[in-house]
């Protein structure tokens with residue numbers, strides 16, 4: 407039973423990931439006052455830089471590191487609030503080519519410098535052939551899964567990670583690995599599921615805004631942000647947009663438990679919501695050069711768009727097919743004021759309308775059953791229960807009825823799922839569709855219920871596959887099923903009303 411899972415999700419979701427007060431050591435951060443461009447806070451791991459140039463705290467940007475960033479002043483003076491700008495590469499002392507980014511957020515201007523990676527590509531243009539290959543390849547694939555497989559391969563080729571995978575969220579924010587590419591150094595996670603709390607809500611919210619993150623070394627020493635005395639701000643600085651933002655210690659422990667030395671993830675969005683992530687792992691620590699990350703972000707965006715298109719096309723196709731079924735049913739009902747009899751004459755389409763195995767029509771004390779249904783008295787009892795349930799508009803549906811209503815356990819095999827529309831508020835009139843129990847085996851990445859370490863904030867230590875048998879659930883109902891049922895409801899209500907009006911007219 408999924409709801410038994412005992413991780414303390416609320417405390418995971420309280421990790422202050424936007425304001426960690428520290429950075430990862432593969433670069434340095436200066437926080438400036440946006441008006442004066444004076445450094446009010448900094449995090450610098452490289453002692454030699456401080457030794458050579460002195461502490462930048464309290465100095466204007468033109469003076470720090472021997473004037474290495476003076477050229478950035480015009481851009482820093484004009485950067486718009488809420489935006490990020492790439493300021494090019496800058497040499498600092500003997501160290502060449504620091505990629506420099508500026509982020510304007512609230513009362514802060516964050517400047518982050520990232521040390522170059524030996525042998526890195528000189529520009530995004532160098533990576534264009536790989537991006538182009540990806541664009542060409544996606545034109546040839548049919549399904550979302552194939553798209554994800556291509557992306558895994560392409561991202562691994564670009565980055566050289568040991569394993570790259572595409573992770574897709576479900577409606578409860580559990581995730582499943584839907585595609586993977588790897589060199590065998592790390593275990594395969596293909597088709598494994600991971601619980602919602604592995605990527606808690608505040609992390610998902612941040613990943614909607616900030617699309618790429620690199621944890622170059624899961625064993626790194628965080629470098630604290632140090633503030634100048636005159637700049638005691640109200641709280642810790644928000645590092646949301648910063649690449650170097652130090653990562654939650656809980657997640658670093660998780661990575662070490664997963665036997666990964668480095669990870670990178672790229673957000674996949676659909677209509678502003680997080681659809682999934684491309685998640686990359688390396689057994690050893692690993693830097694990914696700035697331009698390569700940008701190329702990965704770009705591939706993530708292309709993939710996101712293609713996924714949206716493919717999913718939308720699939721829904722459109724399903725709606726057209728259901729519309730055709732609906733037209734046939736309406737045709738039956740048009741010539742007949744007795745909608746129950748009319749629907750009963752076309753049982754095949756009545757069931758196909760919502761992809762169900764059984765249907766029941768309950769109206770004015772009558773009850774007609776079609777296909778695989780609970781028996782008459784069970785259906786009538788269910789209708790009694792449904793009529794006092796809260797439902798959205800005129801529709802009620804669940805794919806796990808026995809969990810919500812005990813008596814349904816008796817007929818879980820034929821009707822673990824029910825979708826019901828109410829036709830009349832006055833009488834208990836309903837059309838109900840049933841779906842049978844589908845026993846599935848779900849493979850989790852580790853037993854999500856176990857707190858092996860005994861600490862409430864610790865992720866599990868083992869990622870050995872753990873099997874769970876999901877029982878007393880049907881296939882889920884989707885929007886296409888619900889809308890098809892509601893449209894049929896409209897047609898029935900029209901007929902019932904018209905009939906009532908005709909009767910009234912006759913009686914006058």
Ligand code: BLA
Pocket residue numbers: 413417418419421423571573581583595600603604605606609619621652653654656657660669670671683685851862863864865866
């Ligand atoms: C972040 N958790 C993450 C991230 C991933 C995962 C991908 C984003 C950071 C990154 O790129 O590494 C989880 N990684 C996975 C999963 C797979 C994977 C599921 O590869 C599957 C293949 N995590 C826990 C628990 C807590 C928790 C119990 O398991 C809380 C107590 C927290 N995970 C957590 C937090 C973050 C995170 C706080 C945000 C890290 C940050 O950005 O600072």
